[in-house]
Amino acid sequence: MSKKHSNKKTEYIRYFIALSLFFVFGCSNTKYLPEGELLYTGGSVTVKDSVIKKKERKALEKEMEGLLRPKPNKGFLGLRPKLWFYNIAGEPKKQKGFRYWLRTKVGEPPVLFSKVDLDYNASVLRNFTENRGYFKTRVSADSTAKNKRATAEYTVTPKQQYIIKSVTFPDDSLAMSRIIGRSSRRSLLKVGKPYDLDVIKAERERIDARLKEKGYYYFNPDYILAQVDSTKGDHEVKVRLVIKADAPPKALTAYKINKIIVYPNFSISKDSLKYKPEDVVQYKDFTIIDTANTFKPRVFDRAIYFKKGDLYNRKDHNLTLNRFVNLGTFSFVKNEFKPSDSLPKTLDSYYYLTLLPKKFIRVEVLGKTNSASYTGTELNVNWNNRNLFRGAELLTVSVFGGADFQLSGTNNGKNIYKVGTETSLTWPRFIVPFFHVEGSSEYVPRTKATVRYEYQNRTQLYALNSFKASYGYLWKENVRKEHQFNLMDITYVSPNHVTAEYLADAEEDESLKKVIEKQLIFGPTYTYTYTNTMQKRKKNTFYFSGEADLAGNVTGLITGANVKKNDTIKIFDVPFSQYAKFRGDFRHYLKLGKESQLASRVILGVGIPYGNSGVLPTSKQFVVGGTNSIRAFRARSLGPGSYLNTTTDNDYLPDQSGDLKLEFSTEYRAKLFSIVKGAAFIDAGNIWLMNKDPNKPGGEISKDFMKEIAVGAGVGLRFDVSFFILRTDLAFPLRKPYLPDGERWVIKDIDFGSGPWRKENLILNIAIGYPF
Template sequence: MTRLIKSNLLILACLIWASCSTTKSLKPGQYLYTGAEININPDSAVKITDQKEVKEILLDKTRPQPNKSFLGIKYKLGFYNLAGETTKKKGFKHWLRTKMGEPPVLLSEVKIPYNNAVLKSYLISQGYLQSDVVGDTVIKGKKGKAVYTAETGPRYKINSVLFPNDSSGIATIINNNKANSLLKVGDNYDLDVFKNERDRIDNDLKEQGYFYFSPDYLILQVDSTIGKNSVDIRLKVKDIAPDASLKPYTINHINIFPNYSLRRDSALRTASPEIYNDFRIYDPRKTFKAPLFNRLVFFKKDELYNRRDHNQSLNRMVNIGAFQAVKAEFIPLDSFKNNQLDLNIYLTPLKKNSLSFSVTGTSKSNNFVGSELKLTQTTRNVFKGAEQLDVSASGGFESQVGGQSKALNSYSLTLESKLTFPRFITPFKGINTTNAFIPKTIASLSYQLLHRGSLYDINSFKTQFGYKWNENKYKEHSFNPISVNYVTSSLLTSVQTEIDSILKVTPGLKNVLEKQFIIGSTYGFTYTNQFEDFRRNNIYFNGTLETGGNVWGLFAGKNDRGAKVIAGLELNQFIRLEADFRNYYKITKNVIWANRIDLGYGYAYGGQTTLPFVRQFFAGGTNDIRAWAARSIGPGTYYYKNDPLVANGNYIDQSGDIKALISSELRFKLYGRLYGATFVDAGNIWLRKEDKGSPAIGNLPATVGRVGSGFELKNALKELAVGTGVGLRIDATIFVIRLDVAFPIRKPYNEEGKRWVFDQIDFGNNTWRKENLVYNIGIGYPF
């Protein structure tokens, strides 16, 4: 720790030295440019609306930008000067000067007249039509800055809006949709709104067949001479708009080339097409079945062209995952002399077979947590309807060292086959979606081996049949009406004394060793706008509902414990709910505040008091409460300390029916692709009913109860575990390598009044570090 402190002080000293030497390399007559200053109406007591925001926008538009700085220290310029001049094109000094550093930005590079014009143009675009900007430079010592003074004048508002009133088709469409106009009387003059209004009208016209129309053919004439700081706006179609843009077009022939390549272009065009509905399909090899295109192409012969059908058709052909290239070509008949378009669709299929390798991070609370390597064989167009068969083999691992419990190395092996149909397959006809996204029917079969150190193995066989579809680009649904899961487990010892001692330390493990037979249904809903980078605030939500044995229980008998039984196997009956909400707030371009709330609840009935082990919740680990090893927290205030009878020391494997997790993480860019983070995690798991112990079953001995494992709402906040820490991440875009170090600051298993442990933190103490620091290595962000 002392060495780390010394290293940090040395780095800090270098940065301070670098800050002091920013003007070291300047020649006589050169001045370091320190940035711009914006003054808005300095001689007036009246402030414009959103003055602070406008000032930031104007400041961002000035050029050039000064040297980058952190906490006022121009570190990149410092590295540049520290390296000094060098004629070599490689070596440390060259790397330090060109990669870590940047040359000084000089005051002479500032073009005042250019910046004046840019800033004035922006103010005018925002309605300050009488604005003016005057810039000057101020020099102090070897440094200089630019000062811009903006006199905005009043902001103009819209007095009236006049749309075309002639009898043309375009004027009719514009007037029929003017209620949706973005130009509202009383609103501020805003050039961006004017541009968006032209795009809106263009979109309305495209929906009515005006294929060759363009927003550039519209002009907004503004009259600012009417007084009272107002403008009259008149919208009209330019006289230079070509004739082709002024008439609607209908679709003539729809020609589809499903197996297209440039090499085969001539042969395909001269081939005899298959006529199917309104389509002419040029596919001599019969690569795809004709009915597929009913779900991909929304155009019909003789109907008006419209942009919605155009975009939805393209999106479906791209999203179906069968084609590497998609092109739609609209050809006018007779060189614009009539109002018809031929539609040619060129589709180049992906390879029939492909092999892929992936590295991912997993974070499902009811499954393996850590990182995973996966090899997948994909076969496309299995039945000539763009179906896809994926056969995969994957291996996951979990390893943690340090902390108050000794977590064993664990691994999982998974074999899975999944067949995806790009449509709904149901007993009912006519079920389909008409948006841009392809609905999918998915049938899967899998086997997983989960090996938990030298403690136990779990063998899980699962098959399910269901559907996945997008309501829109933000919302995704998944529904599996039938899901069957059979699980067997075994301790990795047959010695009864060892079994007794293991179950003594980990009484909850007895649930793991019971056979589990689950037949049920699942529904999942996901909402996200994370792909919209322009948003300052992005959110993600995933909610799941699972039921087990509800319908099948009606046809099952009962055993002596009152549990439902099918074919001699005890049927698990339960309801399980989980909600995972995440929020990502961009404080600045390179600083993100990420937050997560994950809540889960399970209710078991029909002879069971807890959820089956493979459906229970866990706490701790690389993507959870990082200050504890995986599965080492809870349930509730329960905690079993070291037991000398167990060879692996104080190993704990705990799970529960209820879960609460709250995480907050500040992510910031350090340099290049290196990012840092500070975080706080809080949460716990509980059993719905406190574990009172269980009698002996077969060769499994009776177990004692787990005091404090039950859930009581009034005590939930008091029983939260809290940990904090810091992390480093290498974000290579396609994957993220993560290293987090965390330690507990609140231990729920301590007696009340002593659960916060701030006073025990001692980084210089080797024993404290060994018992409390937990290192997490993962692939991908924790959430």
């Protein structure tokens, strides 16, 4: 062995010994304990029962161990680093500085065994098991001490679990008792199921929610008494639900709505309830006291679900509050119900609404980079008017501009500049009478019209003028389901200032020529989104987005473009596009632990050109590669199929696209420390052409398309700074579809020590937010 290798081996051994000493001695925290004290390292529960299945017994033990108090110091692989930091920091002399920060923020004080009350924990476990139907449970507690550490051991010996024999609901003459009886089929208490106090509590909540839908505003679950009889039968209980005799009369009364009073200009800071007689507007069932004449009365008619004479209903109550919030014009919404002075058994409903500023400006400055080695910046200035026509309409006028530079590489000097403006107007309703969505929703349906112009200049190459206009509807069924339907979606693209250099290259590469073609695209689009990812406690959550884009259908029928095979029909001297495009994006998130998950995504896209179009417009075609796609390949550089652009000798990167797309990714995510999270991922996929293109051999879809799948892998870091996530991903290819068949897997060629390999294969992606 050479001296160099021997020195390196010795150095590794030193590091290993130092690390071992740190773990063995550095984290030995017991020497810091006060005299006579023991370090509490946790408690365990053992259930002794021959009837309960082993799997259920283990689950019961784990659940009960979570009830033990206090919790021991947090550990990792048997170590307690937080306690170690607390101990080595010592007692700080002042409440600031590094030592104070290390002890109070990073460290954690020792949990002493003297703080453990064995009898209290035993009683908690006894109550828990009896609440689950294991009556007359015996619990014993003991402890073990060794090397100044102590543990607590609890043995639970339950009796046979009691089963529900019968359930009886209130049968008195009260009207509410009849309502409860009619809802008994939805009861959570089921004959033959184990007795469980938590289920009884949930049943009382269910009954209360049902009564709240029938006018019983003042009722609450505490007015329901559950009488449990365990004296008859073999380990069986009879449950009888009754209305308490001391329930107040107003709790037993169903109330109707009388007056509905709205204060649209309520202010917490001053007395805004004073008004003049001319400030009062009576509109249908509503009394509106709008001192500044801020809104048209119909705004409140659409938002408030109550009408005079309706029974109080909690669902309508909550829907109304949510609608006011979702209008986007109020910063504070308060609702109050008071017994009416004019009519018995009625409530007057008051709504106090505090306005957001009507007009505001938002400025956004963005920095960005992409896998094509472009670095740039973008400025967006948005001016907003929240109540343009006194109907809670939102007007947004935006002006934006940006630039992308490649400081070195094939595109050096060919920078991209863009500038543009966009105006949108959103109405908080559907303004077309025949368009209707069934059912009530807490989310306000909206109609939106948008006009956008953008000028993009790729220096030394070409410039593009883009005009876009859309008109459509947005609505949510609930928090999980969302729809967007654009009745009209128009795009017009016109090139100018095309350089001779680009035209020369376009003669050799048809894909470059299509970029500078005039485009006219119009037709309806529809997007449906479903997600339950907001349910943080679920182990499996999902996201799905489906899009349909149909262009030129009606126009093709009118002009005859659907049947004409040779002639291209033009509108205003521009060929219009005809195609049907569909895209589905499905994501699954598997929660592995408190700070880790496995995220997976599948994207399937299909674009079918027909009639007036032989291919999809360039702006509508699918692409792969880049920061949010297959990260081991540069943006828009992959595919279609096994095609590799080698025909042109231009100084800029190719821009590949296709009619079909298949992409899938799997990413393991876990918290490393503080704000830093790590990830390991695999991406795969490709794009293909629907029809054969002689200029792109191997690009069309075939029965062997799976052999043309690109595969990449990598690792990344995510820096979560609360208001945004900075993501860095380092990826490299595992399979290159453009290589000859049989040579496409390149795993054997991976060599991180080789400079040329790293330069050709390692791709660094920097982005904001997760890739999916």
